[in-house]
Amino acid sequence: MSNELTWYMILMSSILINNIVLIRFLALCSFFGVSNEIETSIGMGMAVIFVMTLASASTWILWYALLLPLHLEYLRTAVFILVIAGLVQFVEMYMKKALKSLYNAMGIYLPLITTNCAVLAIALLNIDYNLGFVNSIIYTVGVAVGYTLAIILFAAIKERIALSTAIPMPFRGHPIGFITAALMSMAFLGFSHLFGL
Amino acid sequence: MSLWKDFTTGIIKENPVIVLMIGLCPTLAVSSSANDAFGMGIAATFVLIASNIIVSMVRNHTPDAIRIPIFIVIISTFVTIVDYVIHAFDMELYASLGVFIPLIVVNCIILGRAEAYAYKNNVISSTLDGIGMGLGFILIITLLGAIREIIGNGTVTIFNYQLLSLGSRYQPALVFIMPPGAFLTIAFLMAAQNKWLKK
Numbered sequence: 296m297s298n299e300l301t302w303y304m305i306l307m308s309s310i311l312i313n314n315i316v317l318i319r320f321l322a323l324c325s326f327f328g329v330s331n332e333i334e335t336s337i338g339m340g341m342a343v344i345f346v347m348t349l350a351s352a353s354t355w356i357l358w359y360a361l362l363l364p365l366h367l368e369y370l371r372t373a374v375f376i377l378v379i380a381g382l383v384q385f386v387e388m389y390m391k392k393a394l395k396s397l398y399n400a401m402g403i404y405l406p407l408i409t410t411n412c413a414v415l416a417i418a419l420l421n422i423d424y425n426l427g428f429v430n431s432i433i434y435t436v437g438v439a440v441g442y443t444l445a446i447i448l449f450a451a452i453k454e455r456i457a458l459s460t461a462i463p464m465p466f467r468g469h470p471i472g473f474i475t476a477a478l479m480s481m482a483f484l485g486f487s488h489l490f491g492l
Numbered sequence: 493m494s495l496w497k498d499f500t501t502g503i504i505k506e507n508p509v510i511v512l513m514i515g516l517c518p519t520l521a522v523s524s525s526a527n528d529a530f531g532m533g534i535a536a537t538f539v540l541i542a543s544n545i546i547v548s549m550v551r552n553h554t555p556d557a558i559r560i561p562i563f564i565v566i567i568s569t570f571v572t573i574v575d576y577v578i579h580a581f582d583m584e585l586y587a588s589l590g591v592f593i594p595l596i597v598v599n600c601i602i603l604g605r606a607e608a609y610a611y612k613n614n615v616i617s618s619t620l621d622g623i624g625m626g627l628g629f630i631l632i633i634t635l636l637g638a639i640r641e642i643i644g645n646g647t648v649t650i651f652n653y654q655l656l657s658l659g660s661r662y663q664p665a666l667v668f669i670m671p672p673g674a675f676l677t678i679a680f681l682m683a684a685q686n687k688w689l690k691k
Contacts, residue, residue: 318671319671320521320674321521323516323520324514324600327516369576370572372571372572372575372594372597373565373568373569373597376564376568376598377561377565377568380564411598412595412598412599415595415597415598419591420591423590423591463683464686464687465683465684465686465687466679466683469513469682470680470682470686471679472679473675473676473678474676476675477673477674477675477676477679480671481667481672484672
């Protein structure tokens with residue numbers, strides 16, 4: 296992925312072609328954990344979009360302004376995960392104090408996001424792909440929207456499955472969830488080579 | 493007897509992946525071949541054992557309120573070591589595992605065992621717990637990788653040794669080494685566990 300890509304190509308690629316959950320297998324814990332109702336999965340999706348964008352922006356600045364000039368590249372993993380964990384705590388405290396209604400909508404999902412591997416992964420990938428600041432923000436928003444899309448679709452299917460009685464006993468619960476995810480993943484594979492990417 | 497229990501509980505009964513449902517991301521993402529899966533299993537197990545040992549050593553000096561950041565620093569130290577070691581010795585594996593090597597730091601198995609086990613038990617039990625849980629992880633991830641590789645590619649290869657081959661007349665089902673195959677295979681593994689191993 297280079298800088299010549301236009302912004303909508305980055306967006307399309309991160310939302311559909313390389314969907315973070317269904318094609319790249321990140322953030323699976325929360326994908327399976329908080330997808331029992333459409334409403335909670337919307338809340339989770341919004342929280343992910345918000346935190347991921349903040350985390351990407353701050354780690355990008357940290358990498359190019361501090362770690363790279365000081366030749367501390369080997370501290371990348373440690374610094375990024377601590378910054379993300381600290382940031383989530385800080386956002387949670389600030390929201391509780393100042394943005395009460397927003398906190399009520401997505402507050403309970405915020406602590407879950409620290410362990411969401413997608414946030415760290417995107418912070419690392421922004422660096423690995425050599426994206427500029429604006430492009431890395433576009434990429435991050437795209438990835439987070441892709442996550443939200445996948446989890447809402449999945450929750451909608453799961454709500455139907457919960458009513459079904461035709462599923463064989465050993466497959467009830469998580470196994471049928473994984474088979475659903477496999478079919479969704481197949482559908483998303485259909486987007487590959489869209490726009491010749 | 494109890495030490496033996498510390499060791500075996502992670503392998504089948506409380507297998508981190510198919511029973512506790514943690515550590516799914518790396519399991520599914522790098523299991524498109526037996527070799528990558530095995531490499532990932534070894535790397536994560538090393539970090540798990542090492543961090544379990546250190547966490548249980550410092551547990552009496554760790555303030556309760558900031559234990560999680562301390563765990564994270566310990567874990568990320570070992571992850572950085574693994575990252576550089578793989579980079580130095582096996583460039584091919586490094587390229588195919590990619591971003592999933594630094595992501596071992598957010599692998600729920602490792603932080604989960606540090607918090608739930610190593611923080612409360614002595615060094616010997618924690619080491620055995622780390623080895624057992626690590627073996628359980630290696631077992632499932634390698635099994636998954638081998639199943640996907642045999643169906644999707646017709647071979648099983650670990651460290652350049654071809655263990656099994658279905659021959660050239662076998663038509664591989666490519667979908668199994670693509671993303672949907674990972675979801676399908678783990679679904680069937682979990683269903684098998686539900687049917688035969690659950691008490």
